[in-house]
Amino acid sequence: PAKITTQTIVDMKAEGRKISMLTAYDYTMARIIDQAGIDVILVGDSASNVMAGFETTVPMTLDQMIYHASCVVRGVETALVIADLPFMSYQVTSKEALISAGRMMKEAGVHGVKLEGGKPVIKTISKIVEAGIPVMGHLGLTPQSIYKFGTYKVRATEDEEARQLLEDARRLEEAGCFSIVLEKIPAKLARRVTEEISIPTIGIGAGAQCDGQVLVVHDMLGLNKEFNPRFLRRYADMHADMTDAVQSYIRDVKSGDFPSEDEQYG
Numbered sequence: 666p667a668k669i670t671t672q673t674i675v676d677m678k679a680e681g682r683k684i685s686m687l688t689a690y691d692y693t694m695a696r697i698i699d700q701a702g703i704d705v706i707l708v709g710d711s712a713s714n715v716m717a718g719f720e721t722t723v724p725m726t727l728d729q730m731i732y733h734a735s736c737v738v739r740g741v742e743t744a745l746v747i748a749d750l751p752f753m754s755y756q757v758t759s760k761e762a763l764i765s766a767g768r769m770m771k772e773a774g775v776h777g778v779k780l781e782g783g784k785p786v787i788k789t790i791s792k793i794v795e796a797g798i799p800v801m802g803h804l805g806l807t808p809q810s811i812y813k814f815g816t817y818k819v820r821a822t823e824d825e826e827a828r829q830l831l832e833d834a835r836r837l838e839e840a841g842c843f844s845i846v847l848e849k850i851p852a853k854l855a856r857r858v859t860e861e862i863s864i865p866t867i868g869i870g871a872g873a874q875c876d877g878q879v880l881v882v883h884d885m886l887g888l889n890k891e892f893n894p895r896f897l898r899r900y901a902d903m904h905a906d907m908t909d910a911v912q913s914y915i916r917d918v919k920s921g922d923f924p925s926e927d928e929q930y931g
């Protein structure tokens with residue numbers, strides 16, 4: 666299959682074809698989901714939660730994200746690979762943001778970066794896009810601002826925040842973003858945003874009218890048991906499958922069943 670580019674993603678919206686996106690943080694997982702035919706792989710800073718075991722995405726560093734992204738890129742042949750810029754790698758100045766985005770592209774080999782927020786990051790996004798680095802926006806529940814929100818509850822349920830989000834979406838399009846993630850907002854608002862901008866929206870907990878959907882791969886594979894938001898659909902119970910496999914191995918080692926005659930050298 667032909668390599669997927671940011672232009673492919675934009676065209677998919679125009680053609681009414683839905684965009685599939687999943688996260689990955691390592692070579693093996695990236696290879697599996699790329700070969701399965703995913704459109705976009707996001708090296709999310711959710712690596713902080715699912716790979717490193719932190720409670721928030723705040724501790725993630727740019728060097729750690731570059732490491733994860735470089736591992737993913739080596740596993741991918743077809744999908745578009747986008748990596749999150751982590752907290753404090755783009756907020757201080759546009760110049761620092763451009764250096765961070767540039768490092769991510771040069772050192773990891775991703776095809777674009779994602780960063781969170783609206784109005785405060787518009788100038789920064791223009792600068793990164795002008796340098797030739799595609800940018801994906803991210804509005805709604807932006808986890809890097811968790812200490813400002815104080816809760817992971819659904820965002821923009823009030824008119825003022827909803828109005829602001831719609832305005833931010835327009836600004837992101839104008840600044841040159843090739844798409845926008847909408848996280849945990851009312852489906853009606855996500856639909857409105859999707860209708861009003863020409864770049865694709867990719868939703869997580871943002872309803873069926875978005876141009877695409879994204880989930881954290883560990884969540885949709887059922888590797889986590891504790892995280893149960895309304896928006897999550899589990900496509901496997903890998904927690905149970907892996908537990909069974911590990912327990913079978915332990916049993917076979919303890920009983921002496923493993924290794925067998927065929928599994929040793931003469």
Ligand code: KIV
Pocket residue numbers: 688707708709710711712749846848869879880881
């Ligand atoms: O880090 C992440 O996994 C994300 C997606 C949930 C959009 O930003």
Ligand code: NA
Pocket residue numbers: 709710711722749
């Ligand atoms: Na993220």
